Amino acid sequence: MIDFELSEEHLALEKTVREFCAGEVAPFIKEWDEKAHFERSVFDKMADLGLMGVCIPEQYGGAGFDYVALGLVCEELEACDTFLRVAMSVHVGLNSLSLLTWGTEEQKQKYLVPQARGEKLATFGLTEPNAGSDVIGMRSNARRDGDGWILNGEKMWISLGDVADHFLFFCWTDLEKQKARDHSGMSCFIVERTMEGFSSGTLHGKLGIKAGNTGYFSLQDVRVPKENMLGEEGEGFKIAMFSLENGRYTVAAGATGVIRAARDASVSYANTREVQGQTIANFQLVKQKIADMEADYEMTHLLWLKCGYLKNEGKSSAKAASLAKWQATIRSEKAASMAIEVHGANGYTNDYPVERYLRNCKAAIIYEGTRDIHTLMQADWALGLKKEKQARKSLPAYKSSEAKDATA
Numbered sequence: 001m002i003d004f005e006l007s008e009e010h011l012a013l014e015k016t017v018r019e020f021c022a023g024e025v026a027p028f029i030k031e032w033d034e035k036a037h038f039e040r041s042v043f044d045k046m047a048d049l050g051l052m053g054v055c056i057p058e059q060y061g062g063a064g065f066d067y068v069a070l071g072l073v074c075e076e077l078e079a080c081d082t083f084l085r086v087a088m089s090v091h092v093g094l095n096s097l098s099l100l101t102w103g104t105e106e107q108k109q110k111y112l113v114p115q116a117r118g119e120k121l122a123t124f125g126l127t128e129p130n131a132g133s134d135v136i137g138m139r140s141n142a143r144r145d146g147d148g149w150i151l152n153g154e155k156m157w158i159s160l161g162d163v164a165d166h167f168l169f170f171c172w173t174d175l176e177k178q179k180a181r182d183h184s185g186m187s188c189f190i191v192e193r194t195m196e197g198f199s200s201g202t203l204h205g206k207l208g209i210k211a212g213n214t215g216y217f218s219l220q221d222v223r224v225p226k227e228n229m230l231g232e233e234g235e236g237f238k239i240a241m242f243s244l245e246n247g248r249y250t251v252a253a254g255a256t257g258v259i260r261a262a263r264d265a266s267v268s269y270a271n272t273r274e275v276q277g278q279t280i281a282n283f284q285l286v287k288q289k290i291a292d293m294e295a296d297y298e299m300t301h302l303l304w305l306k307c308g309y310l311k312n313e314g315k316s317s318a319k320a321a322s323l324a325k326w327q328a329t330i331r332s333e334k335a336a337s338m339a340i341e342v343h344g345a346n347g348y349t350n351d352y353p354v355e356r357y358l359r360n361c362k363a364a365i366i367y368e369g370t371r372d373i374h375t376l377m378q379a380d381w382a383l384g385l386k387k388e389k390q391a392r393k394s395l396p397a398y399k400s401s402e403a404k405d406a407t408a
C-alpha cells in the first residue's frame with residue numbers, strides 16, 4: 001500500500017537538511033558560484049549529519065534510512081544548490097548503492113564503510129571523451145596480470161573527478177567482445193586515487209554547477225588486485241545500468257527541488273514587486289507561470305516518490321526512474337526560465353538566485369541519459385519494444401524496523 005504521509009523520521013530529516021542548507025551553504029553559495037570555488041568542508045558537515053550514507057545500513061557505516069529518505073535529502077539539497085545533490089548522486093546513488101548491492105563483504109568493509117561515514121568521497125567513471133550515450137563505444141580496458149589486472153583508460157566529465165578518493169571504473173575485459181560491441185565483455189573495478197598510474201584534473205568553463213567539481217581522470221597501467229573487481233567478470237554493463245537507475249532517482253528528486261525553489265522565489269518576488277500600484281502577483285500571466293511551477297512540482301514529486309517506494313519494496317524502478325528523471329529535469333529548466341521572467345530584469349542578474357537555477361539545471365538534461373535517450377526509452381516501453389528485465393541483483397529491500405531517528 002502506498003502511503004503519502006511522510007514519517008516523523010522523514011520530516012525530521014528533511015528539517016535537518018533544510019536547516020543545514022540555510023546555515024552552512026545559502027549564505028556563501030553566491031560567492032562560491034562566482035569564484036567556482038569547491039568547498040570540501042561542506043561534505044564533512046554533511047557526513048556529521050549522516051547524509052553521506054543516509055540510506056546505507058548502519059552495519060556498513062550508514063544512517064539506516066530508507067530510499068525515500070535519500071530522495072528527500074536530494075530534493076532539499078538541490079533546492080539550495082545543485083553541487084550538493086550532484087555529490088549525493090555520484091557518492092551514494094552511483095557508487096555506494098552499487099557497492100552495497102554488488103560488493104563482497106571485504107569490499108564493503110574496505111570501501112563502503114568509509115564512504116557511508118563520509119570519510120572518503122566516491123564517484124563513478126563511465127563516460128569517456130568519445131563515449132557518452134554510447135557506452136559500448138568506450139575504449140578503457142583491463143588485461144590480466146598474474147592474480148590482478150592492469151587498467152588503462154581516460155574518463156571524462158566525472159563529477160568530483162578531481163577530488164574523490166574512490167572511483168568505479170568501467171572498461172572492456174574481453175577485447176573480442178569489444179569488437180563485436182557485445183556488452184557482456186565489460187567489467188567494473190574499484191580504483192583508488194592513491195594508486196600508481198592514476199592522475200586527474202578539473203574541467204573549467206562550465207555553464208553551471210560552478211561550486212561543484214567536474215573533472216576527468218586517467219589510468220595508465222594501474223595495477224589492481226583481483227579483489228577490486230566489482231561483481232563478476234563481464235558484469236560491468238549490468239552494474240553501470242543498475243547504478244544509473246539509482247542515480248536517475250537522485251537526479252529526479254533534485255530537479256524537483258529546483259522547481260520548488262523556482263516557485264518559492266517567484267512567489268516571494270511576485271508578492272513584493274509593485275507595478276502600477278499593485279503587486280505583480282495580481283497579473284494573470286504571472287499567476288500562470290506560478291501555477292505551472294506548482295503543478296510541475298507536485299507531479300515530479302509524486303514521480304520520484306513512486307520510484308522511492310518501488311526501491312523500498314526491492315522492486316525494479318528502471319522505467320519509473322527514467323520517467324521521473326526525464327520529466328523532472330525538463331520541467332526544472334522550464335520552471336527556472338519562467339522564474340527569471342517573473343523577476344524581470346532582476347532575474348537576469350545574480351542578485352537573485354534564479355539565473356543560477358537555470359544554469360545549474362541544464363546539465364541534468366544531459367547526464368544519466370539525455371532527454372533524447374529517455375524519450376526513446378519511454379516510447380519503447382510504451383510500444384512494448386523494451387521490457388522491465390529481472391536483474392541479477394536488486395537493491396536490498398528496506399525494512400522499516402531499521403529506521404533511524406533523524407534527530408538522534
Ligand SMILES: Cc1cc2nc3c(=O)[nH]c(=O)nc-3n(C[C@H](O)[C@H](O)[C@H](O)COP(=O)(O)OP(=O)(O)OC[C@H]3O[C@@H](n4cnc5c(N)ncnc54)[C@H](O)[C@@H]3O)c2cc1C
Nearest residue numbers: 124125126127131132133157158159363366367368370372
Ligand atoms: C556536469 C556533468 C557531470 C557529469 N558527471 C558524470 C559522472 O560523474 N560520471 C560519468 O560517467 N559521466 C558524467 N557525465 C557525462 C554524461 O553522462 C554524458 O555527458 C552523457 O551521457 C551524454 O554523453 P555525451 O556528452 O557524450 O553526448 P552524446 O552521447 O555525444 O550525445 C550528443 C547528442 O546526441 C544525442 N544522441 C546520442 N546518442 C543517441 C541515440 N542513440 N539516439 C538518439 N539521440 C542520441 C544525445 O541525446 C545528445 O543530444 C557528466 C556530464 C555533465 C555535463
